Amino acid sequence: MIIAIDIGGTKISAALIDNNKIIQSRKTDSIIHQDLNNLANYVVHLCQDWIEKAHLVAVACTGQVGKNHVHFLSAKQTLPLQQQLNTGFGLPVVILNDAAAAAWAEYCLGPKRQDNSLVYITVSTGIGGGIIQNGQLVTATDGFCAHLGHMSVTCHAAPTIQCHCGRINCVEAISSGTSIARQASQILKTEVSCKTVFEQYLAHPEIDTLLEQCTDAFVDLIANIKALTGTTVIVLGGSVGAAIPFKERVIAKIAKLPSIYQVELVSPMTGEHADLIGATIYAQTINGFRNATQ
Ligand SMILES: [Zn+2]
Numbered sequence: 570m571i572i573a574i575d576i577g578g579t580k581i582s583a584a585l586i587d588n589n590k591i592i593q594s595r596k597t598d599s600i601i602h603q604d605l606n607n608l609a610n611y612v613v614h615l616c617q618d619w620i621e622k623a624h625l626v627a628v629a630c631t632g633q634v635g636k637n638h639v640h641f642l643s644a645k646q647t648l649p650l651q652q653q654l655n656t657g658f659g660l661p662v663v664i665l666n667d668a669a670a671a672a673w674a675e676y677c678l679g680p681k682r683q684d685n686s687l688v689y690i691t692v693s694t695g696i697g698g699g700i701i702q703n704g705q706l707v708t709a710t711d712g713f714c715a716h717l718g719h720m721s722v723t724c725h726a727a728p729t730i731q732c733h734c735g736r737i738n739c740v741e742a743i744s745s746g747t748s749i750a751r752q753a754s755q756i757l758k759t760e761v762s763c764k765t766v767f768e769q770y771l772a773h774p775e776i777d778t779l780l781e782q783c784t785d786a787f788v789d790l791i792a793n794i795k796a797l798t799g800t801t802v803i804v805l806g807g808s809v810g811a812a813i814p815f816k817e818r819v820i821a822k823i824a825k826l827p828s829i830y831q832v833e834l835v836s837p838m839t840g841e842h843a844d845l846i847g848a849t850i851y852a853q854t855i856n857g858f859r860n861a862t863q
Contacts, residue, residue, distance in 0.1 A: 571852065572616050572623045572658070573845040575667060576630040578602065578643065578694065581612065584845050585619045586627075591842060593619070601631070605646055609653035616658075626654060626662040627852030629670035629844035631697075635712035639664065643695075643733060663852035665708070667844045669715060672699025673706055674839040674847030675804050688800045689837075690717055692787070692815070693807035696741040700798060706851065718745065722789035726752060726782040740790045744783040746809045752779055767812045784818040791823055792830040806837040 570592070575582040578601055584594040600611055613620075630650065633640040639650040654662045665673075672689035676682070685704040691697045696718030700707040707715055718741030719734050730748070732739035742748055746763035753766045756775050770776045791803060809815050820834055837843060 570619070570623050571625045571627055571849050572619050572660070573627045573849045574612055574616065574629070575670075575844040575848070576601070576608070576612065576628065577667065578631055581615065582842075582845060583612070583616050584842070585622065586845070586849050589846060589849060591845070594842075601641060601644060605641060605644055605648065608648065609650060609657050612654065613657035620658055620660070623660060625852055626658050626660050627845075627848040628654065628662060628664040629667040629848040630664055631667050633712040633716070634664050634666045634669075636710050640712065663848070663855050665706075665848060665851055666697070666699070666712065666715070668697030669699035669706060669708070670845075670847035670851065671806060671837070671839070671843040672701060672804070672847065673851045674843040675837060676701045677850050678846070679804070679838045682802065684801065686798065686800050687802055687804065688794055688798055689804045689806060690790075690794075690810065691807035692745060692805070692809040694745060694747045696745045702798060717790060717794065720790055720793055722786045722793070724782070724786055726779060726786075740786055744787040744790075749779070749783055749809070752783075763809060767814050770814055780814060780818065784815060784822060788819055788822040788826070791819070791832060791834075792826055795830045795832050800832060802833045802835060804837050805834050806843070811836070
């Protein structure tokens, strides 16, 4: 069996998986922003009773997941997480970025794509991504790869918006749930959540304008991805990606792009456990490859 773990900024999910089916699962609050140095111990403790049944640990993790280290972008801290988990579990550990894991799940379990390519974008508190080209998940040694939220786009909402990565006008700084809520709060002069924005935008023309600007910026990202990868389909996940006032505007604006930039935008097939299942399928491939070449 495989222990699968999804380490996010607010929640950590874990599951015991047999034959790509979840046997048991559990969820707890994340400690990334409170006690990051204790993360590995915390995760091992969460899965303690599964260890003797498992032969492999598959991890989907937020942040820049490199070959040897994970850099947590928002916490600005780096951990040798694979080595720490390997020691803690006493099992082989494969880690990949959480959006990359979801992309891999969509690619492996969704409809067969003729060109063996797919791009997955999740828009929720942040914006993440995963790219599959010619049947391969695109990765980089330092893990800074397919972080689609940190591509710079045209911003009509303000002359410049500073991103936490250090760059100006990253799409995450303009169109993520956190950024939409922050900009709407400034306009309305009261603290509002992104959910409230989607519920009340019809009553506030200036918030409707903000949504237009944020979706313009997001469709700029879509056009850039099409030019970069040539993908014909983009899977749009995440709570903001699923919100009708966001998604319908994006689909309408893609249809107005020059034809070479147009892509089919589809909803995810794999549901709430996409990260866990994607990491599990990927870890078996990678671990099998390692074993075969040892
Ligand atoms: Zn950025």
